[in-house]
Amino acid sequence: MSVIYDRVALIGLGLIAGSMALAMREKGLAGQVHGYARSAETRDVAREIGLCDAIHNDVSVAVKDADLVVLAVPVGAMGDVAAEIAPHLKPGAVVTDVGSVKQSVIDAVAPHLPEGIHFIPGHPLAGTEHSGPRAGFASLFRNRWWLLTPLPDADEAQVARLEDLVRGIGANVERMDPGHHDLVLAVTSHTPHLIAYTMVGVADHLRRVTDEEVIKYSAAGFRDFTRIAASDPTMWRDVFLHNREATLDILGRFTEELFVLQRAIRMGDGQQLHDYFTRTRAIRRGIIEAGQDTDAPDFGRGKG
């Protein structure tokens, strides 16, 4: 592949930015990759492992002359970073972010950016339970979704160019309205993550069952999921605080529904449970049969 941006600046050097650096360099998609992190320790690690072509101590130097600036900091820090870099951006540069919430990032970032800067918010649906610059690996985004939520007045050529980069590092791109993104993610990721955190906490409180037993015997899929509950606490704190309305909406519906099933169990109402499970089975199967569940687990059959 050929170079898509001559110079890329990564602001924040955690799992996502680290993986982007490795992937862009492996595929030759960026002329130069520059990096900045607030923490001196992170910068030292990034230098030690040679993550970027240059690591800067000053964010204004990091973004200087960059054709693409990637904001890869917790959602709650996006606004401050945008304010800091705004005066130093190259005219015509593209700014994107990798935050898990989109509307609040847009509200925090967009007002700071000068005329002529192309802000194209984004969210790669990829991650592991590890964080920091050492956690990155070039194949993190392979076959993962990378959602872009361009604003209504976005420059189509610039959006297409960013999509080329994202596809170049192996991801599948979709465009989405920011508000819809936040609702979809509240359902598919944010609320499930809160549930996973909660299950890990409950199991730990229980005492009568050991932590080891919890992991050893956890149902397929759910164990992988609790693993994600070891993710960066700051990132997830910010996700919940910044996607508050949608998360509370989904949580409310979820507990309401769960209480109905809990009551059916208490009352011994087998018919209600059977009906509910039959309905969810039909929903889930419909989706499987429609071929939408492409990234299929194989339950150990080893098709892969």
Next chain:
Amino acid sequence: MSVIYDRVALIGLGLIAGSMALAMREKGLAGQVHGYARSAETRDVAREIGLCDAIHNDVSVAVKDADLVVLAVPVGAMGDVAAEIAPHLKPGAVVTDVGSVKQSVIDAVAPHLPEGIHFIPGHPLAGTEHSGPRAGFASLFRNRWWLLTPLPDADEAQVARLEDLVRGIGANVERMDPGHHDLVLAVTSHTPHLIAYTMVGVADHLRRVTDEEVIKYSAAGFRDFTRIAASDPTMWRDVFLHNREATLDILGRFTEELFVLQRAIRMGDGQQLHDYFTRTRAIRRGIIEAGQDTDAPDFGRGKG
């Protein structure tokens, strides 16, 4: 491997029994495998695909002369099946089951079995979202746990022999007290399954997010998990009705804990969220580092 039981009878011919038949025949662990299912359609399918050496229309004929009888029916049906087969069992035969709940199966089955029959309850932690005789595959149990909950007066030689069979078809065996089994499974499987069913139901009610979006963008692990929510409704109804106390206990703790986090989100209490996520991270990491999380997912790194 050599024959462990000359004649095995499988009562119920769903995913688990079907997989056992295929695995035992592949490994030569059983001289003959006989099968019975209540439904004529299931028997016809089992005959058509040649699942067993013989499929019987009469359960009393199926268990005749069997050295091992495997009860592979929903938990709620175990007692009736035990009553039906009891007069026809070969003296000294081993009877096991594959139910997901152990204490209630013991209470339902044990009183029916005559003196001299070795009842050794069991539970393979394996499954897919598919059911019926066509769903079976020989490698289903490979590297999965198979828990045995022998009664205090169990014959050690017979338990060891059943363990040989279970290991022979690829599973890892552990012994557990039945009550403890039911609590551990309430935490690691039953409550999480109820949560997965509930999340699929909530997403479907939502309307503003399509079912396709829910699956497409579901977080790693969680998607696999909702897939399991397409499992057999009768099996899961019986699990909840027969592990009622433990499931309600865990559900109560779970919703209590979830409400604490929900309130922190509503109040914007970032510190509380951060503290909670830091604690669960430490728990989860401790388990990973202790090497207990052996059947590790690879997040697409393709180590496997």
